[in-house]
Amino acid sequence: MSGYPTLSLCMIVRDEEEFLPKCLESVKDVVDEMVIVDTGSTDRTVEIARAYGAKVYHHPWQDSFSEARNYGLQFAKGDWILQLDADEELAREDAPILKEVLRAVDKVPEVNAIFVAIHNIFKGGVAKHYFQRIFRRGHGHYEGIVHNQLVYEGFATTSEIKVYHYGYDLSPERMERKFLRTSGLLHRHLEQHPEDTFSWSNLVRVYRSWKKFEKAVEVGEDTIERLRDKMSTSQWQMIAYDTAYSHMMLGDLDRAEELCEEVLEDFPRNLDVLFTLAAVRMKQERHQEAIETFRKFLRARKEEYRRPRFSYLVVDSYGFEDRAWFNIGEAYRLMGQL
Incomplete structure (x- = not known):
């Protein structure tokens, strides 16, 4: 979209054919590219990702989510990175808000990360927390093998952009x-x-x-x-x-x-x-x-x-x-x- 910073979706996946279509469908009109690192899928995950135009890179699993996420960052070309998991989706009504937030924050050079509101959907309720899921390319990387943390330069700002997470609503x-x-x-x-x-x-x-x-x-x-x-x-x-x-x-x-x-x-x-x-x-x-x-x-x-x-x-x-x-x-x- 003219006048807006470019946005790269970066994901790591493995055997996510059940959730991946819903995730990619939610962001296909918002992101400028999709960069997906596959760590060994044996189902239709890679086929689905490519059907949405994603660039798929194969990388062996090293027992570290951060290592896999950092591997994918090198292939992103956008001004900003959006990180999602396959069992998540961007709230459809917040897609245009995301672009406006990016345009505003892009003008503030000391701000390099944006918190979004994660809504964890599970049987019997909803849990909410804020997490840094958007950051300026080249100014952040991941640490920690589980529940990895984004380490970034400068400051972060917050938003009420909603991301729905379905990973706790499983058999x-x-x-x-x-x-x-x-x-x-x-x-x-x-x-x-x-x-x-x-x-x-x-x-x-x-x-x-x-x-x-x-x-x-x-x-x-x-x-x-x-x-x-x-x-x-x-x-x-x-x-x-x-x-x-x-x-x-x-x-x-x-x-x-x-x-x-x-x-x-x-x-x-x-x-x-x-x-x-x-x-x-x-x-x-x-x-x-x-x-x-x-x-x-x-x-x-x-x-x-x-x-x-x-x-x-x-x-x-x-x-x-x-x-x-x-x-x-x-x-x-x-x-x-x-």
Whole structure:
């Protein structure tokens, strides 16, 4: 499009014939080129990519997502890079907004990255977080074998451009394979980098997400004890939340409450921690306090919708409004006030 910076889609894929068409369809009219690194597909992934006009490069898998992503960057020619996974899609209504955001940011040379709003779709809800998925070509690269981080020069800006992620809405068998792959990569990495707080927080999240609550508590508590002073504020909030949630699921309500209250002292609008604390108080049969905490959650959530704030955090409870209202009603019922 005349007058706009050029944009290259960069992806790494392997056996993604189920999701890839939807992903590429969502960006085909926005990007100027598609650069796809295939790490060993045996299905129709490469055929589908080429049908959309993508440049496909074959590269053997090296047990590192960042290594594969960085390999693909060398082939991109656009002014800016858009990074997506095959199980994601750009919100169709945000395509024209993306072009306008690029045109505005391109004029600010010290800004080299743009955060977008990732909406994780899963059974029973939506989790939201912001992530750097757009960056100026030549000014960024990836680090970390799992949940890789974009390392970039200069500054970043935020946007409400939406990307939908469907990677958590899979069959139990596929989710188990995904767990084994991800946890295995993290364990191997942490053997060599035992003080990598980002990877420890990711490992706790993996255990909690796959309902391995005993391991989540074990690793979470150990990491908090050893590395609390080295964590960023977002890492602390996430690992405390995941550990508290796991304690709650195992029935240790006092420790779950303690962790939640510690986070909320400094971050009173943390939606996940508010919702978890309210759920803990429901289980403790402290129904009036549960109602008050669910209402705090609803107020914080309303403020988030009205005036979104940038955050590195994944917000699991972003779509839990109905659950909060249901629990408020249930608390009143249990108190005999319905």
